[in-house]
Amino acid sequence: MSRAGFISFVGRPNTGKSTLTNALVGEKIAITSDRPQTTRKAIRGIRNSDQSQLIIVDTPGLHKPKTLLGQRLNDLVQAELADMDVIGFCCPANEEIGPGDKRIIEQLRSFPKSKKIAIVTKTDRVGPEKVASQLMALAELADWEQIVPVSAKNDYQIDLLADLATSMMPESSMLYPAETVTESSMEQRVCEEVRESALGRLQNELPHSLAVTLDEWNGDEIHLSIHVERDSQKGIIIGNKGERLSEIRQRSQRNIRKLTGKPTRLTLHVKVSKDWQQDPKLLGRLGF
Ligand SMILES: Nc1nc2c(ncn2[C@@H]2O[C@H](COP(=O)(O)OP(=O)(O)OP(=O)(O)O)[C@@H](O)[C@H]2O)c(=O)[nH]1
Ligand SMILES: [Mg+2]
Incomplete structure (x- = not known):
């Protein structure tokens, strides 16, 4: 059994x-x-x-x-x-x-x-x-x-x-098809890859302020939004001449290509969703 x-x-x-x-x-x-x-x-x-x-x-x-x-x-x-x-x-x-x-x-x-x-x-x-x-x-x-x-x-x-x-588990038949590794959707995993790449490049309280959502997935093109809580944070994510955002994009694109097995191209937008961590409506929209 x-x-x-x-x-x-x-x-x-x-x-x-x-x-x-x-x-x-x-x-x-x-x-x-x-x-x-x-x-x-x-x-x-x-x-x-x-x-x-x-x-x-x-x-x-x-x-x-x-x-x-x-x-x-x-x-x-x-x-x-x-x-x-x-x-x-x-x-x-x-x-x-x-x-x-x-x-x-x-x-x-x-x-x-x-x-x-x-x-x-x-x-x-x-x-x-x-x-x-x-x-x-x-x-x-x-x-x-x-x-x-x-x-x-x-x-x-x-x-x-x-x-x-x-x-320590009960006797049971299999609960998922044999090759399944996660219940997370590809969309969720892609958003998380972008958040991970951004987390690695930020300090202090800013990591808590980040959320990532998917806007559009069209063949090999994926458009995502990185949400921050305040205007001042937008500049930090984008960085001097857009350098930080470009690094985040390149790194997450590499990881996402491993996931999709395709030459996926990412476009990232940075949006201010004011104080979203405290806002029940925005939390709902961001999936919490
Ligand atoms: N040296 C070492 N570092 C580890 C090990 N496991 C995790 N880490 C590091 O510890 C840090 C936190 O790891 P996570 O797995 O993200 O921790 P977590 O408990 O899931 O954190 P939250 O999701 O924030 O609750 C990362 O920098 C990991 O690389 C380990 O076995 N050895
Ligand atoms: Mg964890």
Whole structure:
């Protein structure tokens, strides 16, 4: 009998949830960056094998919300967790466990039906003693079924984590067609590629202010809008003589061509959607 079911990764922003999701799926289905709050949707990735299907739900990092968007992202995570077979709490090896982590662990008690495991991420960033002390510190905080150290960067214990999670799944026939890797549409993935390229080139608070929407997809031509919150941010994205926008376009175009397998051409527009993170109407229009 085959096994299939759902595991969701939760944790503070920037703890490596999306990178781990990609490593388990074996393909980039979620964007990643060193800016917190990179993920803004629950993204489903699927790891397929002959006898099992592991559906991985990558979620936005949980944090104290400062905006209506932040509040909606937190609510979205809570809603996702209700249906999980397993919840994997992610905590990086190279950061002290703090109040933010403890608050999330506390919240996990509201989901008694899901099995809980703790995952220590980014073990390549520290020595073995620090990994061991992180494992012990986590063990004190909750009654985990398992605690697993991994490094997505070095492919350390990724297969082991997959086997372990699969063994915790119910017996079930396959839930998706065998070759499916994600539920995200090509349109969503294209928008996310543009946002990832932009995130990599910005500093401070601006990353939070970005959203990307698709205006038109016509054969090999794709037109997208990068939304910012204020007029002053428009200039920053465009850069001196349009240099930054041109870099963002080139980099995302390269990544999108890998996705489509075609000589796709991007056109990017920068738009001001005033204070969209706080505006219920604009949030709705941008898909939140
Ligand atoms: N060295 C190292 N860095 C990692 C590893 N996993 C993730 N990172 C880095 O950590 C940063 C955050 O990774 P993400 O996967 O985007 O983190 P996240 O938890 O999804 O973040 P949010 O979506 O903002 O909640 C990125 O710069 C990654 O490259 C790892 O195993 N080793
Ligand atoms: Mg993420």
